[in-house]
Amino acid sequence: MMHIEITDIFLDELKELIAKGDNQAISILFEEVHHADLAEVLEELDFEEAVFIIRLLDTEKTSDILTELDEDTREKILRELSSEEIAKEIDELNSDDAADIIGELPEEQKKEVISQIEDVEHAKDIVDLLRYDEDTAGGLMGKELIKVNENWTNLRCVKEMRKQAENYDKVHTIYVVDDNDVLKGLLSLKSLLTTSTRTPVKEVYNPKITYVRADENDEDVAKTMQKYDLFVVPVVDEMNRLLGQITLDDVVDVIRDEADKDYQMAAGIIEDVEADDSILQLTKARLPWLILGLLGGLGAASIMGGFEDALKTYPVLFFFTPLIAAMAGNVGVQSSAIMVQGIANNNIKGSIISRLLKEVGLTLLNGLALAFLVCVYGFFQIENSTITWVIAMALIIVIILAAVIGTFIPVFLHRNGIDPALATGPFITTSNDIVGILIYFMIAKWMLGF
């Protein structure tokens, strides 16, 4: 397969061919190119050019390109195509990709497109899949699979598989079912290749099988597949009847999205957005956290206002509030990130108490090092050495408290069924800011006696 490098020169030439309407040259140019690369090319073209290409190429190719496009680009292109044209694309796709694309269409168009799909079985499969929530096993699965009856012989299996495989381009796993379609086990290609043709399936299939239920959460499916090193997992209903299968490539997206979401939350972005989303979408995802941060800042200002009397005697104290706030925020985010990842990857052992003690010990160690640096700075830059002591001491206490909060909150949220990733980011930063500044001035008041 030719993998192309999308250079500016390539794009310029292509745009020229499109302008000239040289369909043959374009077809030849694209013949050997992988659809994933073509999708990238389309993303770089103007909208009209992209629609032109989609109309020009075979549906066998364009349907694959459509699945690889960004959701936004795809939506725009599909809006240009008629229901009949869309149905032709859908005809070429596996049921899971087809259902995903139809799911994005406006309600009325959905019906229209489905009614125009030529292969009725395919249409049924798609309608079936549309019933499931996007973030469940049912929403991830495809209906295409190879299954054999436990009562067949090896020879019959091979024959039936040939038939089934013609409609299905990748043979991953051969499922064994009984007469009621209840999943019994797996037939390995190895045993099919290495046993006699007359052996009944019943005698050679492997009944040890990991499966998921259609209503299971997609993140749980991802965890199961990772834990048991599965490339493909069958999906069953409440009666253990085989409904479809999920392949690891679908789950990779779930895994990456989950990690990306945690990262975005840590960065103060509430909703799953991408760089190319609209300004309004991005504002909706970002402004709420910023407002929270602002309220935290106003809270900190009010606290400092309460200690205004100290301003005349100890103005230097006020120069170090951003430092105290920033350190409390930094340590809180560090502690919570470790916990959030540990919870997500399921590698947190031992009790919460021992975890807290470890975090406190760790932060005390870091705090002593940081306090030492503050003392060195204070020795040269701060006249009143008591103020240096106040800053150093407050720093240690504030970051230990920040670490405790950062460790405890994710665990608390997780135990109460809330995504712990919520805890990191501005939420912890902001609360630690306020608590940090309050403690700082209380220590100052106590040590300096104002």
Next chain:
Amino acid sequence: MMHIEITDIFLDELKELIAKGDNQAISILFEEVHHADLAEVLEELDFEEAVFIIRLLDTEKTSDILTELDEDTREKILRELSSEEIAKEIDELNSDDAADIIGELPEEQKKEVISQIEDVEHAKDIVDLLRYDEDTAGGLMGKELIKVNENWTNLRCVKEMRKQAENYDKVHTIYVVDDNDVLKGLLSLKSLLTTSTRTPVKEVYNPKITYVRADENDEDVAKTMQKYDLFVVPVVDEMNRLLGQITLDDVVDVIRDEADKDYQMAAGIIEDVEADDSILQLTKARLPWLILGLLGGLGAASIMGGFEDALKTYPVLFFFTPLIAAMAGNVGVQSSAIMVQGIANNNIKGSIISRLLKEVGLTLLNGLALAFLVCVYGFFQIENSTITWVIAMALIIVIILAAVIGTFIPVFLHRNGIDPALATGPFITTSNDIVGILIYFMIAKWMLGF
């Protein structure tokens, strides 16, 4: 396959059986349990108990358990086993898992273990794999694969595959090579199942193939496999000779690690650490960023010291420095997170200028909303309305600048071959803190004229 729930009751019973030395009961208990579950059980046991279990069970099972264990736990357990015992475990493993485990052993023991591996071919494969860097395609690949010669017939292929499949438990892909082992293409199981037994492989194999070079970076391998939806990718040397294959499950770890690493960097953790690492490791990963944050705080304090004269006339100004610093940090992290993820997932389109303009527009919108809130607060809480204006205006300007810095730095780092994730987290927070406070006081000086 039985999947067990690891309850406290289960663990207590198991510990009792171990204490009694009831080997038979333990063997029966574990017979039907998946090795991934057994690995989790072992993580919960005391160290001596875990070693006892490893010695008790078959190497066929324990070798699989070893690959699933945490690196730390595995290291501890292997230290208890003799080189001969380790070699027996290695004998059962695929070459990639075997090489990973041997790679973790102390240098002298490596040789000892390798010399005790019974299967010489297996030992050769492992030694081959040890040559490759851990984070390259060579470091990810396994040597086990099914390959056929382009000159064979279908019938000969099936026979040879039966032989090869006996040593290899999963048939993923059948590679076609020439007499020099140069990769020519793939033979699909479908074409093997659906064409005559006398057809030569040459006529039916698919020459369109995506492969990676052994020295390619593992993250690039992950991107290739995701982009082209590959479950398995062949690895070749400089002469295109087939060396091994990488399966998607190995790459899932790379994808997750990469996303986790970005998240950790954003949270101010430099090195890849887990919640269960030692305090010293965690300190090494966290203290440097904290020191950077501290230096930022000291820098901010120095800047404020330069404006000390304003303290007597406009003390309120100083109450809002944590707010300005926090908002600059928050916006900078948001902007950079969007860019870092966009770069990682390769979905950033258009020029850097249009990206910057969008970010500025977005931040201006957010800034106006935030400034409005500041004005409402100021109306009730701040006597001198000019100070309210200073804060509101500084807030808008500071966060726009933070957004520009947050957008630009990841792109700049990426273009210069540095991981853009470095830019997020305390680095951007800290620099934005200082710049933000400086601009704030400059605006105050200009508007209030001190």
